[in-house]
Amino acid sequence: MNNNILIRETVELVEQKLGSLLDELSVERAVFGLFFSGVKLSNGFGGVAFTPIKEIPAAVCCPSSAQAMPLSGKLTDRPIRQYLEDLFSSNILKKALALSVLNALSATYWQTGSAPGYEIVTGKDAFDEATIPENGLTVVIGALVPMLKRLLKKGADFRVLEQDPSTLKPTELTHFLPAEKAAEIVPKADLLVITGVTILNDTLPDLLRMSKPEAEIIVSGPTASMLPDAFFKRGVNVLAGIMVTSPDALLDLISEAGSGYHFFGKSAERVIIRNK
Numbered sequence: 001m002n003n004n005i006l007i008r009e010t011v012e013l014v015e016q017k018l019g020s021l022l023d024e025l026s027v028e029r030a031v032f033g034l035f036f037s038g039v040k041l042s043n044g045f046g047g048v049a050f051t052p053i054k055e056i057p058a059a060v061c062c063p064s065s066a067q068a069m070p071l072s073g074k075l076t077d078r079p080i081r082q083y084l085e086d087l088f089s090s091n092i093l094k095k096a097l098a099l100s101v102l103n104a105l106s107a108t109y110w111q112t113g114s115a116p117g118y119e120i121v122t123g124k125d126a127f128d129e130a131t132i133p134e135n136g137l138t139v140v141i142g143a144l145v146p147m148l149k150r151l152l153k154k155g156a157d158f159r160v161l162e163q164d165p166s167t168l169k170p171t172e173l174t175h176f177l178p179a180e181k182a183a184e185i186v187p188k189a190d191l192l193v194i195t196g197v198t199i200l201n202d203t204l205p206d207l208l209r210m211s212k213p214e215a216e217i218i219v220s221g222p223t224a225s226m227l228p229d230a231f232f233k234r235g236v237n238v239l240a241g242i243m244v245t246s247p248d249a250l251l252d253l254i255s256e257a258g259s260g261y262h263f264f265g266k267s268a269e270r271v272i273i274r275n276k
Helices: 005-018 062-068 080-086 092-110 145-154 179-188 204-210 247-255
Strands: 027-032 036-041 046-050 118-122 138-141 158-161 191-195 216-220 238-244 268-275
Touching (some): 005 092, 005 204, 027 247, 036 092, 036 247, 046 092, 046 238, 046 247, 080 092, 138 145
Parallel strands (some): 138 158, 138 191, 216 238
Antiparallel strands (some): 027 036, 036 046, 238 268
8 A cells, every 4th residue: 555545545635626726826834843834825724734853853954954855945936736746755844844735725625615524623622522442442653642641540541652752751651662563552442543643654554554443543633634535434533633723823833833832722723523
């Protein structure tokens, strides 16, 4: 399976839904923040994605930084279709910004008033609504702090797979498994909560393929703010992302290392996209 299949199908759907509008749109603003990257399109819609800082350790050096993001200074007024091509780039920074564009295009479609065939709820946190199995196993992919706190408070049986265990607290480390153990533990999960970063690093398709058919699956994070059809087709129940409400204010914040604490309820809202 092509590891870009989720993104590829989503791009095809966006092209189908928006048609010739894609040729009329461009990126008006583009920002790489410490935690999030984001764009504002020429139609006023915004989108964000996770900034993959750990994927570019060479970026601490100026010449390496120039190589990491060769389009610096040329990101605005760039045609949308060129950004969509970047979704399949090996350059992780170009891909992150392209995912922000894909999320902004998804928001554009949702505002057309067309019935999407799924439920979109703003202002709620998917972690609060997730049904933690009483006598089952929860597996969390990534250090998703709010979910881990809830699982610990409930005394649930869970495992957390994380590439960098230093991001976990001592109470969380007792549930830690290295990411390489995914093939052993993911098929046992009754509730599977996956960071949206897996969309960016192309590991999500394999994780979904490992999961058992009856598992409840949530993919959460700013990157997971796009048309959900390709995800739902592969067993995902909920995408939990971000809906940008004030693009310029949000881009200003993330350019100053802002996080959800700074913009939720102000320039962006949590959004839950549920499969009906």
